[in-house]
Amino acid sequence: MIDYKPILLPHPGRTTPVSLEEYRQKGGYRGWEKALREMSPDDVIEEVKASGLRGRGGAGFPCGAKWGFVPRIEGPKYLCCNADESEPGTFKDREIMEIEPHMLLEGVAIASYAIRANDAFIYIRGEYVTAADGLEAAIEEATRAGLFGADALGKGFDLRIHVFRGAGAYICGEETALLESLEGRRPMPRSRPPFPAVEGLYRRPTAVNNVETLANVPLILANGSAWYQTIGVPPRNTGPKIFCLSGRVKRPGNYELPLGSVTFRELIDQYGGGTSTGAPVKGVLPAGASAPIITADRLDTRLDYDSVQEAGSMLGSASLIVLDETVCIVRAAALMEEFFRHESCGKCTPCREGTGWLHDILVRLEGGRGSESDLELLMSLSGEISGKVLCALGDFATSPVTATVRGFRDEYLQHLELGRCPYPDWGSGAGSWELGDGGWQTGAHRG
Amino acid sequence: MLTPETRDKILTEVERYPQRRTAVLPALKHAQAQIGWLPPEAIGEVADLVGVSHAAANELATFYSMLRTRPGGRTRVEVCLQLPCALAGAERLLGALAEGLGIRPGEATTDGAIELIGTPECFGACHRAPMCRVNDDYREHLTPEATCALIEELTADRRRTTDGRRPRARHSPSSLVGRPARAEGA
Ligand SMILES: Cc1cc2nc3c(=O)[nH]c(=O)nc-3n(C[C@H](O)[C@H](O)[C@H](O)COP(=O)(O)O)c2cc1C
Ligand code: SF4
Ligand code: FES
Numbered sequence: 250m251i252d253y254k255p256i257l258l259p260h261p262g263r264t265t266p267v268s269l270e271e272y273r274q275k276g277g278y279r280g281w282e283k284a285l286r287e288m289s290p291d292d293v294i295e296e297v298k299a300s301g302l303r304g305r306g307g308a309g310f311p312c313g314a315k316w317g318f319v320p321r322i323e324g325p326k327y328l329c330c331n332a333d334e335s336e337p338g339t340f341k342d343r344e345i346m347e348i349e350p351h352m353l354l355e356g357v358a359i360a361s362y363a364i365r366a367n368d369a370f371i372y373i374r375g376e377y378v379t380a381a382d383g384l385e386a387a388i389e390e391a392t393r394a395g396l397f398g399a400d401a402l403g404k405g406f407d408l409r410i411h412v413f414r415g416a417g418a419y420i421c422g423e424e425t426a427l428l429e430s431l432e433g434r435r436p437m438p439r440s441r442p443p444f445p446a447v448e449g450l451y452r453r454p455t456a457v458n459n460v461e462t463l464a465n466v467p468l469i470l471a472n473g474s475a476w477y478q479t480i481g482v483p484p485r486n487t488g489p490k491i492f493c494l495s496g497r498v499k500r501p502g503n504y505e506l507p508l509g510s511v512t513f514r515e516l517i518d519q520y521g522g523g524t525s526t527g528a529p530v531k532g533v534l535p536a537g538a539s540a541p542i543i544t545a546d547r548l549d550t551r552l553d554y555d556s557v558q559e560a561g562s563m564l565g566s567a568s569l570i571v572l573d574e575t576v577c578i579v580r581a582a583a584l585m586e587e588f589f590r591h592e593s594c595g596k597c598t599p600c601r602e603g604t605g606w607l608h609d610i611l612v613r614l615e616g617g618r619g620s621e622s623d624l625e626l627l628m629s630l631s632g633e634i635s636g637k638v639l640c641a642l643g644d645f646a647t648s649p650v651t652a653t654v655r656g657f658r659d660e661y662l663q664h665l666e667l668g669r670c671p672y673p674d675w676g677s678g679a680g681s682w683e684l685g686d687g688g689w690q691t692g693a694h695r696g
Numbered sequence: 697m698l699t700p701e702t703r704d705k706i707l708t709e710v711e712r713y714p715q716r717r718t719a720v721l722p723a724l725k726h727a728q729a730q731i732g733w734l735p736p737e738a739i740g741e742v743a744d745l746v747g748v749s750h751a752a753a754n755e756l757a758t759f760y761s762m763l764r765t766r767p768g769g770r771t772r773v774e775v776c777l778q779l780p781c782a783l784a785g786a787e788r789l790l791g792a793l794a795e796g797l798g799i800r801p802g803e804a805t806t807d808g809a810i811e812l813i814g815t816p817e818c819f820g821a822c823h824r825a826p827m828c829r830v831n832d833d834y835r836e837h838l839t840p841e842a843t844c845a846l847i848e849e850l851t852a853d854r855r856r857t858t859d860g861r862r863p864r865a866r867h868s869p870s871s872l873v874g875r876p877a878r879a880e881g882a
Contacts, residue, residue, distance in 0.1 A: 416760035433717035
């Protein structure tokens with residue numbers, strides 16, 4: 250294990266939120282005070298640019314540059330914090346919000362100041378009730394202390410932070426769908442350009458940032474970009490990153506480490522305690538259901554944006570789902586495709602219809618029905634979706650299919666040869682739920 | 697059909713945001729919290745209060761999975777079946793709940809007390825899998841023992857809320873008895 254003390258999640262195992270008093274005792278809101286007292290909004294943007302901070306919501310876009318795109322014009326501008334966190338395998342923003350609400354709020358405040366927005370919205374998925382209630386309480390606490398509200402800290406800057414609760418739709422994490430949802434419309438992505446920086450919420454300039462991205466900002470302001478550059482692999486992979494580890498590992502959970510400091514294998518073995526079954530790793534999904542699987546031969550890839558991309562996938566939200574050798578890859582693909590089928594917003598025909606077809610074909614193959622030509626059908630159908638739709642969900646939806654057909658073709662064929670799935674149920678590792686005697690017959694997934 | 701309290705809450709939402717249409721979603725949630733679901737009359741009343749067309753409110757009510765345009769059970773038990781949970785036995789959890797409650801996934805008990813749902817949506821609790829939501833509460837780390845306790849709790853609640861009508865559920869599904877607890881990770 251490497252020598253590193255977490256700074257975004259400094260209280261492992263804690264279940265109650267850090268109060269304003271406690272947060273300030275440990276140096277909290279120093280970044281916000283420094284920004285308002287000593288820095289112009291443009292200074293803040295320059296400092297964040299110099300830090301190298303890249304967006305933690307998936308795309309890894311440089312945060313300071315995004316703020317720089319917001320035009321310096323009169324009239325309302327908005328900051329939107331993306332707290333929709335619905336990617337399978339992702340639970341990092343939840344922990345930040347539930348335990349460190351003030352760290353996020355300080356980041357929201359600094360970002361709002363940087364782009365000169367007086368209204369900030371935290372768009373949080375509807376199921377995160379505990380986190381949303383905690384954030385609202387923390388906003389009230391900080392506003393009473395004069396940190397937010399009219400004339401924050403007596404420096405003439407007005408800041409209102411609103412918590413807006415979603416209602417169960419993965420697509421609301423896509424930034425333009427998020428804006429549509431906030432405007433009270435069906436959350437269907439917009440075509441771009443114009444980008445949100447120019448025409449966002451209520452058609453006004455808007456920056457959209459992920460929870461974890463914004464949680465990094467107070468540290469950058471308080472300690473300086475030079476300090477931040479000492480964490481991770483500068484210049485393109487700086488700072489701490491929270492890795493969500495789930496699936497077949499002994500110790501699932503959030504692990505905060507510097508970008509690029511460990512490999513997939515090290516994270517799984519040293520932090521996750523190895524696979525829960527003891528069987529070798531078959532593959533790892535590095536970004537929930539949305540990026541191509543990393544096969545076992547690439548587990549020595551470092552966990553940073555550029556290394557994972559070189560290995561043919563994406564770090565994305567860094568939600569690592571570990572599959573061991575006892576897991577049926579076709580079944581895993583079918584389950585992920587069922588997610589996309591369920592979550593497609595329906596605006597583009599290839600995505601709306603195609604995700605359903607892909608799912609149907611995968612279910613058929615998993616049951617040992619269908620034929621080898623179905624594999625070509627899966628690939629050509631994926632080609633008709635990817636790149637031909639309005640938002641990245643359509644592209645995401647093809648990766649469970651194309652990456653597993655490419656990497657595990659023999660396993661698909663084995664299903665066809667046997668006329669059934671060679672892996673009983675979810676294999677032999679379903680935790681304490683292992684039954685071995687036929688188990689529960691729910692029909693929920695097997696249809 | 698909305699009570700004065702609900703109407704007040706909705707009008708407060710309308711005041712809160714830069715544009716009133718933003719209040720439609722929170723307003724629909726207030727209406728659902730009162731009624732349990734969103735009948736067409738409630739959707740219309742919300743739209744009138746916020747000041748948007750009925751269609752504008754309806755297009756949200758019919759889109760989001762947390763908004764319901766049909767009545768269901770008073771207590772909703774929603775099991776996540778997405779990959780990380782599936783790898784920890786989520787389907788068996790769903791089966792155990794079905795057997796214990798005496799209903800099939802997708803159904804409600806005949807007295808309308810409990811509805812059981814399996815969903816491919818992930819709830820951000822994958823490190824504490826398998827899990828379910830009971831209305832808005834997260835129930836995580838559902839080992840067989842914890843599941844037995846949950847079934848007990850649900851059926852006890854149901855006895856309380858159904859005026860002595862007894863449920864026919866079995867409390868400890870046969871296949872759960874005597875299973876070892878799962879060694880819990882981080
Ligand atoms: C289908 C889809 C779902 C997404 N879900 C999320 C999400 O839940 N949270 C998030 O921060 N970004 C999500 N994103 C990425 C956002 O569109 C956006 O890039 C991000 O919020 C920008 O913030 P960042 O630059 O700080 O990373 C999603 C994108 C797509 C296409
Ligand atoms: S790609 Fe899919 S989710 Fe994205 S806008 Fe089109 S239909 Fe909607
Ligand atoms: S997969 Fe079940 S909560 Fe994430």
